[in-house]
Amino acid sequence: MKSNLNVIAVVLLVFILTVSCTKKITIEPDGDEQEGARNDVQAFYNIVDFGADSTGVGDSSPAFDAILSAAIGSKQIEIYIPSGRYRIEKRIVIDSTLFFGFNFHRGLIIRGVGQDVTELICDNNDGGLYFKGKTNLLSVTVRDMSIVANREGKGTAIEFDNVNPGDHHSRMLQVKDVLIRGEKHTTGYFQSGIKCYNAWYPSFERVEIAPRYGAGTENLFMDYGIFLEDSYSPLITSCYIWGKTDYGIFYRGNMKMPEDGIIDKTYIISANHGVYIDLKDYPQWSEPAFRLTNSHINYRQNGIFLKGVRQVTISDNLFYCQNKGGSIYLNNTDPISAYESIDVNCQYASDVIIANNHFTEPASPKRVAIAIGELSAFVSISNNHFNFDALCIRNESTSPSYASANVFGGKPDFRAGNQTKYEDVTGTLQKIEY
Secondary structure (H helix, E strand, O other), rough: HHHHHHHHHHHHHHHHHHHHHHOOOOOOOOOOOOOOOOOOEEEEHHHHHOOOOOOEEEEHHHHHHHHHOOOOHHHHHHHOOOOEEEEOOOOOEEEHHOOOOOOOEEEEEOOOOOOOOOEEEEEOEEEEEEEEOOOOOOEEEEEEEEEEEEOOOOOOOEEEEEOOOOOOOEEEEEEEEEEEEEEEOOEEEEEEEEEEEOOOEEEEEEEOOOOOOOOOOOOOEEEHHHHEOEEOEEEOOOEEEEEEEEEEEEEEEEOOOOOOOOEEEEOOEEEEOOOOOOOOOOOOOOOOOEEEEEEEEEEEEEEEEEEEEEEEEEOOOEEOOOOOOOOOOOOOOOOOOOOEEEEEEEEEEEEEEOOOOOOOOOOOOOOOEEEOOOOOOOEEEEOOEEEEEEEEEEEEOOOEEEEEEEEOOOOOOOOOOOEEEEEEEOEEEEOOOO
């Protein structure tokens, strides 16, 4: 009898657990919710279930359209893309009209299973994913996939553009563990990797962006690796942007006054301009602050360009320059460039700390490691290592700046007897050497 009771108890327990686990979770509609909108807490869609072709032969863009149609009104959407190659003959445009209501946040995740395991093949001239919004309440995450261009210099892999009415903590874009590349290193590249407008705290973690590279690509440049406009406090960490780009990271203000930002543990290789920050013209300032730390910058014209920025810290980075025309160390006979190459270009910057960086490798005579422009002020330069055959520090500001405890030289010694430590045009640079 006791045994029978135990069996009955087990059966009842299994029944209760089964019912509770399969019960659909719903919430009551808000008063402002449009009629007919779904109220699921979570809407999960596997793209293969909607007819996507994982072999890369058929066009998978209709499967995205079908999912977006099915998801209308959902507050939280996750689109799952299993392993495989998914070719899209048009850019996937995700409009905010998909998300009914503007009284609470909406969430969207597009997730694969890993770089080069899930591949989104962009067989069109516009690019990959475009998040186009009229709502201010949208959080987007793209992760764990490769976005691949099979055309030459066409489109943008990921683009985010939502309205910015001025309220805070909305309009979020996160990109994680995403590789943006061509079909091969000799075939295909995007015009731009990521473009982000009007985002609040956009973050990019372990994002890798590569145009074409190798023989025959000398004049093939992406426009931007990561482009940011009117976006508040971007975080870029553990990212790689390598190959020829005009701007590795471009951060500017247009209609708004963006502020703050961090770039950390990031490699930018072979860019004309590594990090280019253009926020405000004189005499306006953005709010503080900006950090570039623990990164490698390999550039041609500007390693980091600062305009309208204050309370800046540039520390523990490696700067090296691809402009080597006329290098004495290399006995280079190429023409000396018409432009200057500047590792840290303080065109309009104040309250700047430049510390513990390496400025190294043979260079053109037109290279300047740190340039303090006439509109800049209060730059502290300390404990840096300068080892190349050109000018280390140039000061054109009448406001005071300071250079102390820096090291000039190294092993191997790249100076070739042609290094100039200081060019103090105004005589206001205070120098303390050990």
